[in-house]
Each structure stands twice: as C-alpha cells, then as structure tokens.
Amino acid sequence: MTRHFALGNGKMLVNLDDRGMIRDVYYPYVGQWNHVGGYPFRIGIWTDGQFSWLTESVWEVNRCRYVTHSLVTDISLKHEVWQLEIEMQAGVHQRDCIFLNGLKLINHGSKQRNIRLYFHQDLSIDESEVGDTAAYYPDLHSLFHYKKNRYFMFNGNQSGLGMNEYSTGIKRFHQAEGTWRDAENGKLSCNPIAQGSVDSAIAFHVEVEAGQSAQVHYWFSAGSQLDEVVALDQYVRENRPGALLDRIRIYWQKWSSKCEMDAGDLEPSLLRLYRQSLLLVRTQINTNGAIVAANDSEILAYNRDHYSYMWPRDGALIAHAMSQAGYHGTIVPFFHFCARHMHPSGYLHHKYNPDGTIGSSWHPYIQNGEKQLPIQEDETALVLHVLWKDYERHKVIELPQSLYKILIRKAAAFLETYWLKDLSLPYPSYDLWEERYGIHTFTCAAVYAGLLAASNFCNLFGDLPSSEQFRERAEEVQNGIIKHLWNEREQRFARGLIQIEGTWKQDLTPESSIIGLYLFEVLPVNDSRLIQTIDQLRSQLQVNTDIGGIARYSGDSYFLSGDLSDRVPGNPWIICTLWFAMWDMEVADSLESLRQTKEHLHWTVRHALSSDVLPEQLHPYEGTPLSVAPLTWSHATYLMAVHTYIRRYQELSSSITEDI
Known part of the structure; x- marks a missing residue:
C-alpha cells in the first residue's frame, strides 16, 4: 500500500x-x-x-x-x-x-x-x-x-x-x-x-x-x-x-513560506508541488543530520531490506536542493553527521542507519581475489561539492571552518590519493546505482567537483599550496575524463570503464547519469561533446509510451513492468527525467524555448500522487508508482529543476531588458 x-x-x-x-x-x-x-x-x-x-x-x-x-x-x-x-x-x-x-x-x-x-x-x-x-x-x-x-x-x-x-x-x-x-x-x-x-x-x-x-x-x-x-x-x-x-x-x-521567491511565470500547480516537496523532504531529515532516502516499508514485500538509510550521495544532493531553497540551517546537521561518521581514512561508507551506525551493504571487500574498498566514491566527493555550493550561496563561513579539519581536509586527501595515475581517473568503486564496480563517468564528475571544492576551501582559509594541489588534481581528472571516457566513433561519452582481462574497456551502455558532466560542471554547456552525448542519451533512454519519461539506463530491470524493448529501455524515473529537464532549461536560448521546458515540470505534477507524493519510478504503461514513495531524492530533484527554471527565467528576462 x-x-x-x-x-x-x-x-x-x-x-x-x-x-x-x-x-x-x-x-x-x-x-x-x-x-x-x-x-x-x-x-x-x-x-x-x-x-x-x-x-x-x-x-x-x-x-x-x-x-x-x-x-x-x-x-x-x-x-x-x-x-x-x-x-x-x-x-x-x-x-x-x-x-x-x-x-x-x-x-x-x-x-x-x-x-x-x-x-x-x-x-x-x-x-x-x-x-x-x-x-x-x-x-x-x-x-x-x-x-x-x-x-x-x-x-x-x-x-x-x-x-x-x-x-x-x-x-x-x-x-x-x-x-x-x-x-x-x-x-x-x-x-x-x-x-x-x-x-x-x-x-x-x-x-x-x-x-x-x-x-x-x-x-x-x-x-x-x-x-x-x-x-x-x-x-x-x-x-x-x-x-x-x-x-x-x-x-x-x-x-514552507520562509524563503519567498520570484517564481517567474510558473503556474500555481507547479509551485504547490514545490512547497509540498520542501515539506516532504523535511519529514525525512533527522534532527541528528541523517537525511533518509525513503521510509516506505512496503518495499519489504519485494526485498528483505528497505530504503530507511542515509546514502551520503542522496543526502548531499537533497541538502543541495534545500540550500538552494534557502534552508541552510536545516542542512547544517547533515554535514556534521558526515564528519562524525567518516572513516578515519577520509571516505564515507556505502550507507548509514539513521543513528549513525553503518548500514547493510552488498559491496564486498574482496573480488576476484583482490581486496577493494566497498564504497561509492561519488558519495564522499559530493558532500564536499555541496558544502562549497552552500558556502557560495549563504556565505556562512562558520560551518566550513568547523568542518575544515575533520571533514574537508580528510575527504580531500582521500580523493586526491584514491586514483589511477596512468589514467588520471579515480580508482574503481561502485556506481551510483550500487550495481557495477568500475570507473564511472558520474563518479569521475563528482570527484572532479569534490576536488575543486576542496581547493576552494583551502584558498578560503589561506592554505594556497594545498589549494593549488587539489586544483591540479581536479584538472587531471577532467583531462582523464575527456581522454578515456569520450568515444570518438559513437560521438558521446561512455558510462564508464570496466576491466576485462586486465584491460580497461569503455562501457557504452546508454546511461542517464552521464549527465553528471553537466550537473557538476565538468564541461561547459556549449561543449559540443556534451551536447552530442545528451542528445543521444535522450533518444536512447526515452520511454516511448503514453507515460513518457526517461529511464535510468538501457536494460534496467529493477522493478521492471513488462519486457524491455526499444519503446521501454527501463521504467521512467522521476530523477532521470528531471535531470534532462534541467539540461533543457540550461540550454534554452529564449523565454519561448524555456517555457516549453515547463512541460517536464507539469509531467512530474501529473505523475505525483493526489497528495503530491513522488515515487522513485513509474509503471511505463500505467503511470502508477513503483518502488518506494515518497522518495526524498525525487522531491529534491524537483526542487532543483524549479530552481534551475527560475534562474534561467531571470537570466533570459534580464538579457531581453538589456537588449531594449
């Protein structure tokens, strides 16, 4: 139920x-x-x-x-x-x-x-x-x-x-x-x-x-x-x-009205879901800082585990959305939670129980006879990235100062050293969907952003040598992404690299999270390689039914309803659909083209429950909710999409005024 x-x-x-x-x-x-x-x-x-x-x-x-x-x-x-x-x-x-x-x-x-x-x-x-x-x-x-x-x-x-x-x-x-x-x-x-x-x-x-x-x-x-x-x-x-x-x-x-904003031309139905999303996200945030992915025990009917954990990645991106909305005070405990429960080596674990103990995991410490860290490196990197974005936005210097030694420097040192020198890319870890071990484009983009954030914090606090050191490593990762993850024949970026018989091979499975190259500002939005990649991914991951939306990746069988086909590469996900919506908003070159992107927001409203609750994914033919509801990340991504629309509306409106 x-x-x-x-x-x-x-x-x-x-x-x-x-x-x-x-x-x-x-x-x-x-x-x-x-x-x-x-x-x-x-x-x-x-x-x-x-x-x-x-x-x-x-x-x-x-x-x-x-x-x-x-x-x-x-x-x-x-x-x-x-x-x-x-x-x-x-x-x-x-x-x-x-x-x-x-x-x-x-x-x-x-x-x-x-x-x-x-x-x-x-x-x-x-x-x-x-x-x-x-x-x-x-x-x-x-x-x-x-x-x-x-x-x-x-x-x-x-x-x-x-x-x-x-x-x-x-x-x-x-x-x-x-x-x-x-x-x-x-x-x-x-x-x-x-x-x-x-x-x-x-x-x-x-x-x-x-x-x-x-x-x-x-x-x-x-x-x-x-x-x-x-x-x-x-x-x-x-x-x-x-x-x-x-x-x-x-x-x-x-x-929920604490931070009133100029909403541009957004309709009341879109703003209603925005306000309710703020509130629903708030219900999933513990006073101790743990931001929980979802608390719908119905999932136990399909799996002997649940979503009542804090994944640092989900938590970071949810905190980012709340920071954008002006709720800095609400998310401060999240960063302290991460600092308290970070491994001494400087990385965050796969997931945590709300009380701070380490959550269940299916990532092994050994594979094919070789030891490995059972982590998703993007989770550590994104906490730094979001912390810097929050500082840029609110200029509350006391928060990063209190975390500089116990979180920022420890995480930055880990990100800098956890890499493959011959590729100039992060060392292998599990992908954001927790399914594959390798070097993933999304993870690389997150590490790039995390290292830049560390560089910025070091500069903020006067440690210029460390700032330069972390910036150089970020640029090396950026160059490694372009060199090893771009596929010239396909004219798009790969999902990542996987090791086959000791050799790194590109995984060219169409994958929505490659859009992390845009989300974490690895490449500018006018970069032709980024444009070609996202255009291809949209056509390959579009769910071509009356429901529409974007799948996670081609061949996604998680909670699959029906058979995979050219029409249905996987179930439509709220998160993935809104990622592409944000891209469309970002590249809109006029108010008229921007207004067309509102359809993505209306699509989200149409597929919310009557109570405005958003699920993780939808049935591709019926549009009914699948997996958990509410999914905190879905609501946070809707908040981010609305913020993107409003920012672009203001930018394009301002450019019209300047022309006049």
Whole structure:
C-alpha cells in the first residue's frame, strides 16, 4: 500500500495511506525503528447494528491531499449507503513526539445516528512482536504499549469526554487474530492487559443529528519511559487536540513560506508541488543530520531490506536542493553527521542507519581475489561539492571552518590519493546505482567537483599550496575524463570503464547519469561533446509510451513492468527525467524555448500522487508508482529543476531588458 502521507518532526515519522490508516511509525529516529509490522492501524465504524472498516471498498475516497502548504492531511471518505462521511486532519507535532488525528463525522442521512468510532493499534515494538505489553492506564483513562525503553500511549476525546470502550488482546498467535475482531460486534471487552504479541483498540460513542456533524480526536505519544508519554498525553488534553492541530498547520505553512521567491511565470500547480516537496523532504531529515532516502516499508514485500538509510550521495544532493531553497540551517546537521561518521581514512561508507551506525551493504571487500574498498566514491566527493555550493550561496563561513579539519581536509586527501595515475581517473568503486564496480563517468564528475571544492576551501582559509594541489588534481581528472571516457566513433561519452582481462574497456551502455558532466560542471554547456552525448542519451533512454519519461539506463530491470524493448529501455524515473529537464532549461536560448521546458515540470505534477507524493519510478504503461514513495531524492530533484527554471527565467528576462 503506497504511503500517501508522511508526517514527522525529525524525531518521529508517521506514514498514512490514502484512507488515513497508519502504516509506519518510526521513532526515535526518522527511519529507525519502525514499530509497525506491516499491518495497518485500522479505523472502523459501527452504526445501526452494522460494522465496517475504512479499508473496505464501500468507503469512497473523495479527497486525499495535504492541507495547503502544510504537513496536515485533508482526507475525506464517504459511505454512500450509510450516507456517512468522515473527514480527517492528522499531523505530527512540530516539536514533540505526538501524533494527532481530528475526525469529523458528517451524517448526511435524515435521522439521528448513534455512531461508534473504533481505533485499532497494532504495534510490533522495535520491529518484533515478541515481548510487547498493552495495558489500560486508569489514571488517564488511556491505553499504552511498551517494551524496554519504548512507550506509546493512546487516547482521545469527543465533546470533552474520553473513550467509551477499550480492550487489549493477543494477535496472530495460535487462533487469535487480534483485538480488532473484538470491535466488529460493536462492543469491546475491556480486557485491561495483554502480553506477548499484542494489539489494542479504543472506541468513542457519538450522537450525530441528521444533517449535522460531530468531532472526535485521537492521538498517541511516544517516549522512552512511562512518565514521558504520560506528560505528553496531559499536554495534549490541557492544550486541546484541535488547537494543537491548528498550531501544527500554521507552523508548517510558515516554515514552507520562509524563503519567498520570484517564481517567474510558473503556474500555481507547479509551485504547490514545490512547497509540498520542501515539506516532504523535511519529514525525512533527522534532527541528528541523517537525511533518509525513503521510509516506505512496503518495499519489504519485494526485498528483505528497505530504503530507511542515509546514502551520503542522496543526502548531499537533497541538502543541495534545500540550500538552494534557502534552508541552510536545516542542512547544517547533515554535514556534521558526515564528519562524525567518516572513516578515519577520509571516505564515507556505502550507507548509514539513521543513528549513525553503518548500514547493510552488498559491496564486498574482496573480488576476484583482490581486496577493494566497498564504497561509492561519488558519495564522499559530493558532500564536499555541496558544502562549497552552500558556502557560495549563504556565505556562512562558520560551518566550513568547523568542518575544515575533520571533514574537508580528510575527504580531500582521500580523493586526491584514491586514483589511477596512468589514467588520471579515480580508482574503481561502485556506481551510483550500487550495481557495477568500475570507473564511472558520474563518479569521475563528482570527484572532479569534490576536488575543486576542496581547493576552494583551502584558498578560503589561506592554505594556497594545498589549494593549488587539489586544483591540479581536479584538472587531471577532467583531462582523464575527456581522454578515456569520450568515444570518438559513437560521438558521446561512455558510462564508464570496466576491466576485462586486465584491460580497461569503455562501457557504452546508454546511461542517464552521464549527465553528471553537466550537473557538476565538468564541461561547459556549449561543449559540443556534451551536447552530442545528451542528445543521444535522450533518444536512447526515452520511454516511448503514453507515460513518457526517461529511464535510468538501457536494460534496467529493477522493478521492471513488462519486457524491455526499444519503446521501454527501463521504467521512467522521476530523477532521470528531471535531470534532462534541467539540461533543457540550461540550454534554452529564449523565454519561448524555456517555457516549453515547463512541460517536464507539469509531467512530474501529473505523475505525483493526489497528495503530491513522488515515487522513485513509474509503471511505463500505467503511470502508477513503483518502488518506494515518497522518495526524498525525487522531491529534491524537483526542487532543483524549479530552481534551475527560475534562474534561467531571470537570466533570459534580464538579457531581453538589456537588449531594449
């Protein structure tokens, strides 16, 4: 089930589906741990002797979006036969680990209704169903679940009154399906405690007049001990849950409007996705600096791993987009995270868990009998590149000064020495897609940019010899790219070099990431070799269906839907499509040609979910989301494309004014 909503504050992340069901609860880090074991927190209705879960198809989804420019949901479901509608506005408190959901029950019928609203809690604390406890807490008339140092307290009210029923029980063990079954007869058993593999449910009874509505609020708090969740629960009741939801909405609306900009001629739909992308990226950033790739546990149905890691490359490019948008303060912890967890030799690992420990990997330390570093060198290089771009933009010198010894110099020394002298290119590593070991054009471009950034920082802090040393090495890499990765016969750059029987051979597979030569400014945009390369790649990687878009590379089978063909070289990726969009914007020579590139942005809007969530990739024939959603990198790349369009709009408008 696709995650239509991500709601978080850097310490807790709650994902919902299009019906408002909780699907993931991450705490105390965004991405670690997920305390929901793949089963939804069900919401059910009992009225007139009948019961229905909102997961059932009789409930039609009327609206599925965020409240404008916020991290509060706006969901509407309607049961036509019952003439009953439910509106939900849910959010996570901007500071504290509290989830709130305000539900409005609208009776469209002609008679008064007694409605019982049921909330089901299905936790697997610390990602295990073993050893959990669910218990009624009489002091607050609430329920809580706990294991070790994880506590979750559930409560709610309607018309100032608390819950009418509760129960705890055993789930998915022997013959017990779970307490949610207990709700289906319209009455909970009030069992006060259960231990092991457990779940719970609470209920609220409301009378709703014909043509009228009633409000119910539901919330839970998370903490490391009982006293903490008790205090948070009291905070909600004392400050009123409805008022807190209003504060959440106002906070995020102000946060997302912090850096107003001249948007040129961009339409409201494009700017709406821009603002929502800022917010969705923010939900994936931990307070400790870890920027997580994606937190959609549905991926576990296809792979015994997930995307809840920080890849330094993804993190760097996401930080770059947020820096462009003016959110320097938001990304400062990311660079400190990288400094804390960098290997003593000066490189960053493949990926990290949100708490800073090293993540899972499939890159070996030995291959064909030879030792190798299991890294992707572009990840180290791009952190330096983005840090320099952030300094250029915001001129906050304290940040690079604090990182100069512990990050900048260490990473620069590694990049300079990790290279093959006879090729003037970086030593082999894994590509950005984590699939191939070799010397890759994208990686080489990133290393070039990282070395230039190091040179600039050394110059900034007065170390001129080191500045010159790193600049010379960057230029050597640039020359190595031109000499060894350009293919004269094909008139384009290769994807990279692979070693066959001791000899380096060009890999000429059409590959979208070769556009890194433009993204990292290895060559100017008017370089004929770059132009010819990108023109060829576009024709070779275009998905020629009604969906369109650009594939990662020719023959990409990851999440492939259907067979590979000339029409479908691979599934269309949001990132890759927007890379080529940025190129088109960059080379546009008039406002008229620039305006035509907006179609790429509109394409992205059309293929977002109704909640503006962007997936990793799309079904090439149906346009439905594939893999994870939201993918943080997709949203960041959309932000970068909008920034590119606005910059070019201003440049071209200025040139017209000068001509006049």
